Amino acid sequence: MKQVLKVEDMSVTFELHQSEVQAVREMNFTLSEGETLAVVGESGSGKSQAFLAIMGLLAKNGRAGGRAMMGDINLIGMPPRQLDTHRGKDIAMIFQDPMTSLNPTLKVRTQLAEVLVKHRDYDQQKATMAAIEMLERVGIPEPVKRANAYPHELSGGMRQRVMIAMALLCQPKILIADEPTTALDVTVQAQMLDLFKTLTEDFGTSLVLITHDLGVVAGVADRMMVMYGGRAVEKGTVDDLFYDPRHPYTLGLLHSTPHIAKRAARLDPIQGLPPSLEHLPKGCSFNPRCAFAFDRCLVERPPLTDTGNGREKACFYEGPMAYGKVA
Amino acid sequence: MNQTPINLLEIKDLKKTFSISGGLFSRRLTLTALEDINFTIRKGETLGIVGESGCGKSTLGRCILQLLAPDEGQVLWLGQDLTRLPAEEMRMRRQDLQIIFQDPLASLNPRMTVGEIIADPLRALRPELNKDERRARVLKIMEAVGLLPEMINRYPHEFSGGQAQRIGIARALITEPKLIVCDEPVSALDVSIQAQILNLLAELKDEFGLTLIFISHNLSVVRHVSDRILVLYLGRIVELATGDEIYEDPKHPYTRALLTAVPIPDPKLARLRNIDALKGEIPSPINPPSGCTFRTRCRFAKPYCAEKRPPLERIEDDRLVACHRWREIEVPVEAVLGA
Ligand SMILES: Nc1ncnc2c1ncn2[C@@H]1O[C@H](COP(=O)(O)OP(=O)(O)OP(=O)(O)O)[C@@H](O)[C@H]1O
Ligand SMILES: Nc1ncnc2c1ncn2[C@@H]1O[C@H](COP(=O)(O)OP(=O)(O)OP(=O)(O)O)[C@@H](O)[C@H]1O
Ligand code: SF4
Ligand SMILES: [Mg+2]
Ligand SMILES: [Mg+2]
Numbered sequence: 001m002k003q004v005l006k007v008e009d010m011s012v013t014f015e016l017h018q019s020e021v022q023a024v025r026e027m028n029f030t031l032s033e034g035e036t037l038a039v040v041g042e043s044g045s046g047k048s049q050a051f052l053a054i055m056g057l058l059a060k061n062g063r064a065g066g067r068a069m070m071g072d073i074n075l076i077g078m079p080p081r082q083l084d085t086h087r088g089k090d091i092a093m094i095f096q097d098p099m100t101s102l103n104p105t106l107k108v109r110t111q112l113a114e115v116l117v118k119h120r121d122y123d124q125q126k127a128t129m130a131a132i133e134m135l136e137r138v139g140i141p142e143p144v145k146r147a148n149a150y151p152h153e154l155s156g157g158m159r160q161r162v163m164i165a166m167a168l169l170c171q172p173k174i175l176i177a178d179e180p181t182t183a184l185d186v187t188v189q190a191q192m193l194d195l196f197k198t199l200t201e202d203f204g205t206s207l208v209l210i211t212h213d214l215g216v217v218a219g220v221a222d223r224m225m226v227m228y229g230g231r232a233v234e235k236g237t238v239d240d241l242f243y244d245p246r247h248p249y250t251l252g253l254l255h256s257t258p259h260i261a262k263r264a265a266r267l268d269p270i271q272g273l274p275p276s277l278e279h280l281p282k283g284c285s286f287n288p289r290c291a292f293a294f295d296r297c298l299v300e301r302p303p304l305t306d307t308g309n310g311r312e313k314a315c316f317y318e319g320p321m322a323y324g325k326v327a
Numbered sequence: 328m329n330q331t332p333i334n335l336l337e338i339k340d341l342k343k344t345f346s347i348s349g350g351l352f353s354r355r356l357t358l359t360a361l362e363d364i365n366f367t368i369r370k371g372e373t374l375g376i377v378g379e380s381g382c383g384k385s386t387l388g389r390c391i392l393q394l395l396a397p398d399e400g401q402v403l404w405l406g407q408d409l410t411r412l413p414a415e416e417m418r419m420r421r422q423d424l425q426i427i428f429q430d431p432l433a434s435l436n437p438r439m440t441v442g443e444i445i446a447d448p449l450r451a452l453r454p455e456l457n458k459d460e461r462r463a464r465v466l467k468i469m470e471a472v473g474l475l476p477e478m479i480n481r482y483p484h485e486f487s488g489g490q491a492q493r494i495g496i497a498r499a500l501i502t503e504p505k506l507i508v509c510d511e512p513v514s515a516l517d518v519s520i521q522a523q524i525l526n527l528l529a530e531l532k533d534e535f536g537l538t539l540i541f542i543s544h545n546l547s548v549v550r551h552v553s554d555r556i557l558v559l560y561l562g563r564i565v566e567l568a569t570g571d572e573i574y575e576d577p578k579h580p581y582t583r584a585l586l587t588a589v590p591i592p593d594p595k596l597a598r599l600r601n602i603d604a605l606k607g608e609i610p611s612p613i614n615p616p617s618g619c620t621f622r623t624r625c626r627f628a629k630p631y632c633a634e635k636r637p638p639l640e641r642i643e644d645d646r647l648v649a650c651h652r653w654r655e656i657e658v659p660v661e662a663v664l665g666a
Contacts, residue, residue, distance in 0.1 A: 042517040043488075141607075155608050185379040185544060187605040190588035194604060212518060215547070215590025219597040238594045256522035257592045258551040260574065266529060267551070269522030273487055 004173045004206050005031040005054075005091075010066035010076065012049045012058065012230075021277050023049045025230045027066070028304070031174065036200055036207040038217040038238070040253070041227035042274045047210045050227075051176045055093050056083045070174070089119045092167040093176040096183055098159040101166065102151040108135070108162055109147035115169045134165040138195055157188040161195070168199065175199075176208040181216065193220050214257045218242060226250050229275050229285035232304055236311040246313045248290045251321055284315070292317040332369035335506060335538050336391065339365055341400035343383075343390055343562075347613070358613050360386045361562045364400065365639060366647070368506070373532065373539040375553030375570070377546055377585070379609055383562040384542045388508040391540070392424050393417055422452045425499035429511035431491035435483040442479040445469065445497045452502050468497045471534070472527060489520035493527070500531065508540045513548060525552060546589045550574055555645075558582050561612055561620040564639055567647040578648045580625045580656065619651065627652050 012024035024046040031037055039047050053064035054075055068075040070090060075083065094101060103111050112131035116122040122130065128147075135143035138161045151159055160180065167175055177196070181189040197220055200207050209221055217224055217238060224241050226234045226249060234247035245251040252270035272289040275281060284302050287293040296316050304314040341364035349356040361383045368374050376384050389395040391402055393409050402409045404424075409417065425448075428434040435444055445468060446461045456464070466476055472493045483491055492512060499507050509528065513521040525548065532539060543549050549556060549570075556573045558566040558581065566579040577583045584605045591597050605624050610616055619637050622628040632651055639649045650656075 042519060157608055186546065186585060186588040186590070187379060188608070189590070190604050193590075213590060214518070214592040215597075218592050218594040219590055219600075242592070242594050253518060254592065256518045258522075258525070258545075258547040259592055260547040260550050260586070260589045261591065261596070263550060263570070266526050267522040269526065270519040271523070273489065273520070274517065 001032040001035070003030050004033050004070065006067075006069040007054070008067045008069070010050065010053065010064065010068060012046070012053045012062060012064050014059070015061040015063075019278070023062075023230055023277060024053065026304070027232060029225055029232065029235065031206050031208065033173070033206055034200055034204045035223065036196070036209055036221045038221035038224040039208060039210045039227060040212060040214065040217055040224060042212065044274060044277070045227040046230040047227055048178055051093060051178065051208060051210065055087060055091065055176070056080060057093070088115055088167075088172070089170045090172055091174040091176070092170075092172040093178065094163050094167045094180055096179040098156075098163040099151065101163045102159065104151055106150070107147070108149055108151065108154075112147070112162075112166050112169060115166060119170050131165075131169065134169055135162065138162075138165045138168070138199075139191065140165070157184060157191070160184065160188075160192060164192075164195065164199075168203070168205070171203055172205065174206050174208070176210070178210045179212070180209070182211070182213070189216070196220055214242075214253060226253070229280055230277055231285070231314065232312075233286065233315070234311075234313045235304075236309075240309070240311055245321070246307065246311065247315045248292050248317065248321065249286050252289070252291075286315075292319070292321065332372070334367045335370045335405065336368040337401075337403040337406075338367070338391065339401040339403065341365070341387075341390060341402065342398045343386055343395065344398050356613050359562055359615070360612065361390065361397075363563055363639065366557060366564065366567055368538060368540065370505075370538055371536060372554040373541055373552050375549035375556040376540060376542045376559060377544065377549050377556060378559035379585075380544065381609060381612065382559040384544075384559060385510055386562075387559070388426065388510050388540060388542055392426055392508055394426070419452070421448075422502040423505045424508075425502065425504040425506070426508045426510065427492075427495050427499050427512045429514050431488055431495050431515065432483060432486075434495055435491060437483055440480050440482060441469075441474070441486075441494055444483070444494060445501055448498060448502050464501060465497075468500050471500070471531065472497045473523075487520075488516050489524060492516065492520075492524055496524075496527070496531070500535065503535070504537070506538045506540065508542070510542045511544070512541075514543065514545065521548070528552065546585060558585070561609065561615055563620060563649065564647065565621065565649050569645070572646060578642065578646070578653045578656075579621075579650050580627050580652075581621050584624075619649075621650075627656050 007027055007029050010027040011022060014021050014023060027050055041047055052058050054068045058064060064076050066076055109128055109131055113124060113127035116127035116130055132143045132147050135147060140146050140158060140161050181192050196207060199205055211217060221238050223237050225232050228249050234241060234250045241250055245254060255268035256270060258267060270289050275285055281288050283299050284297040287297045302314045302316045304312050306312050341361055343361040345358045345360055346355045347358050378384055390397045397410060442465050445465045449456055449461050474493050513524050516524060541549060541552050553570045555569050557564060560581050566582045573582060577586060607624050610623055616623050618633040618635055622632040637649045637651045639647050642648050
């Protein structure tokens with residue numbers, strides 16, 4: 001399948017008062033046309049910063065290294081003016097809080113039309129028509145009426161849809177969705193995930209879905225990348241990672257997630273706390289919490305290694321992984 | 328478990344409204360947050376409360392604890408109506424009834440040390456204890472919730488979300504309560520930490536013989552912890568049953584719709600599943616639909632559903648449901664869970 005994004009050796013570093021902290025390290029992955037890649041991991045593992053870096057949206061004290069190739073152009077380090085010709089058009093990002101993308105002082109139709117006028121040279125009328133069509137496409141009832149509303153006059157779920165409609169207006173090749181359903185009720189979440197599925201199928205959009213919810217991942221993603229302490233620790237298809245996880249952290253996440261149809265007396269959580277990026281443990285960053293750690297893990301850092309069948313993991317342990325009490 | 332269970336708490340005809348501003352020039356409006364709430368809580372059980380945002384879960388928890396005064400109805404604690412208890416007596420009752428909140432850090436006073444925070448309820452409720460006795464109790468509870476003794480003099484901002492929630496739990500446990508209302512206690516936490524806290528609550532429940540009310544919008548979490556589950560919609564009970572009954576044989580169309588929407592962490596099941604997605608969004612509680620308030624989103628609704636409000640019926644010994652058509656609707660479990 002055609003690759004639409006190839007990220008190579010990407011890193012994100014933040015300048016602090018006296019020191020600096022590396023939020024993302026040695027990141028490598030590819031995204032194919034029409035596929036959905038889930039990026040999972042606990043809070044602070046670098047999920048958002050990795051993709052903000054690709055979008056050129058890091059905070060002032062942040063800088064990105066490495067390459068993010070969209071075809072033969074590298075998005076990392078591209079001057080903002082040049083990035084602006086791609087953002088929204090070829091690659092778009094949406095967030096948990098729709099109000100970070102929407103302008104509260106403009107009517108929905110105005111801000112949606114603006115995007116098409118800017119990127120597609122549409123005239124105002126054609127742009128408005130296309131905007132309303134897209135609102136309908138993302139499942140907004142009475143789109144003509146809703147187009148005349150201001151964002152605050154809409155419900156949370158509706159605003160989320162408007163944001164998605166805006167991101168899709170130029171039919172970007174890549175849509176990055178950062179926790180897009182985390183703040184929504186399950187019923188609305190189900191509607192949104194369904195929408196994502198149809199959109200990737202109909203438009204051939206490649207979707208990056210950043211989430212901490214493995215339930216969401218199972219339902220919509222094709223492949224997944226698990227992050228820990230700023231690094232990818234396991235990659236593969238959703239089925240491979242769910243049914244045959246090879247990294248102890250992936251296994252631990254699965255055992256920590258309650259399953260509505262399978263009631264266990266106790267969950268089997270990963271012990272301890274996620275690491276601080278400023279004081280990452282020596283050797284494998286996961287070793288203090290790992291049930292399978294041995295001598296080597298304490299001194300040497302396991303590199304992300306190809307293990308065949310399109311799978312990769314960063315772990316030295318090769319034995320069986322029966323886990324804790326419940327497994 | 329063959330003895331007749333003791334009803335610790337009995338909620339009767341509870342109603343709670345809020346008066347809200349209707350805009351600059353209009354009259355104030357009445358928002359009905361809870362109505363016709365009737366159920367009991369048994370000693371030693373965990374009762375889960377679920378429903379979409381704004382359905383009244385937190386309001387119900389707060390009315391039970393008398394942190395909010397209900398407009399009507401009774402909250403009977405071992406037969407004694409808490410809504411009519413004089414303030415001084417209610418203050419003493421608070422030893423038995425505690426709460427844990429969602430946002431662990433925000434619910435802790437940033438200027439108090441962990442030790443002071445945990446001991447705080449004791450000052451008011453057990454004034455006879457001296458400083459050393461208080462400290463001894465704090466250390467004992469800290470150990471029970473997995474906090475190290477040396478943390479006693481540290482401040483909340485030095486703690487992660489999961490640790491802060493342990494502090495919140497310790498503070499709730501220090502008065503040796505009989506019932507704890509847990510209002511979204513793990514919703515702000517990472518999955519691995521969420522699982523640690525859920526296990527901790529289960530252990531503490533056994534150890535201290537607690538009764539829990541567990542409020543959450545996450546049905547998988549509620550399923551995991553609860554003996555019985557109460558489903559709320561727009562401030563009313565639509566179904567009450569055991570966890571197994573709710574998940575294996577839901578009777579109310581809303582319960583079914585909620586279940587089919589829950590994400591399942593199993594790719595094959597998730598793909599097989601036929602999501603019976605609820606159309607539309609929750610109506611405004613200021614102007615709820617006539618008859619059955621769920622009818623605007625219900626795919627089984629008939630014209631008569633708009634006319635008459637379905638009563639909360641006792642359909643089995645221990646099951647309540649409020650739907651005109653519950654007898655006629657059969658949806659196999661597989662359709663709900665895809666299992
Ligand atoms: N401007 C900044 N200066 C310094 N550190 C930062 C800055 N922005 C982010 N970080 C740090 O980068 C790390 C990675 O953050 P990131 O937002 O990518 O986490 P995440 O995986 O998206 O977590 P969450 O699930 O909480 O959204 C965090 O430790 C965060 O504190
Ligand atoms: N102090 C208040 N004043 C006015 N309205 C209120 C007040 N507290 C709650 N409400 C309203 O009462 C209804 C029930 O709110 P409640 O907070 O109990 O819902 P909830 O089920 O806990 O929702 P969530 O899942 O979002 O926490 C909502 O419509 C809410 O807007
Ligand atoms: S490398 Fe070692 S410590 Fe790290 S995850 Fe694998 S077994 Fe555990
Ligand atoms: Mg993030
Ligand atoms: Mg609430």
